[in-house]
Amino acid sequence: xxxxxxxxREANRRKLVAKYGEKRKVLKNIIRNPVSTFxxxxxxxxxxxxxxxxxxxxxxxxxxxxxxRPHAYYRKFGLGRNKVREAAMAGDIPGxxxxxx
Numbered sequence: 114x115x116x117x118x119x120x121x122r123e124a125n126r127r128k129l130v131a132k133y134g135e136k137r138k139v140l141k142n143i144i145r146n147p148v149s150t151f152x153x154x155x156x157x158x159x160x161x162x163x164x165x166x167x168x169x170x171x172x173x174x175x176x177x178x179x180x181x182r183p184h185a186y187y188r189k190f191g192l193g194r195n196k197v198r199e200a201a202m203a204g205d206i207p208g209x210x211x212x213x214x
Contacts, residue, residue, distance in 0.1 A: 115181030123176055126167045133168035137161065 143149050143157040166172070175186045177193035185194035190206065201209045 115176065115183070120176065120181040123174060123181075126173055129165055129168040130170050130173060133164055134170070137164065137168065 140157045140161045144154050144161070149157075174183050175188065176183050177186060177196055178191045179196050180193055182193035182195070186192075187194065187197050190197050190200070192200065197206070197209075200206050201211065
């Protein structure tokens, strides 16, 4: 089980990404636009750098919903490998069966 503080930190990052997402998109479009002047780009870059570091979506880490485990995460289920196996053995995931050949 991951530490509560790490899971809470990740939740705070998700909130910041949602809060500043639109603002980041607008600033990045100004920077990428070839019609923008150098001064506009420079100002947009300055504003983008002034945003909180944790508002960048790249800093998000997928984690198991039950345990908070960051590695061996299955996106399809939103769970770590251990919990996927437990849920599959208990029959909680429809259509998922243990392989046998």
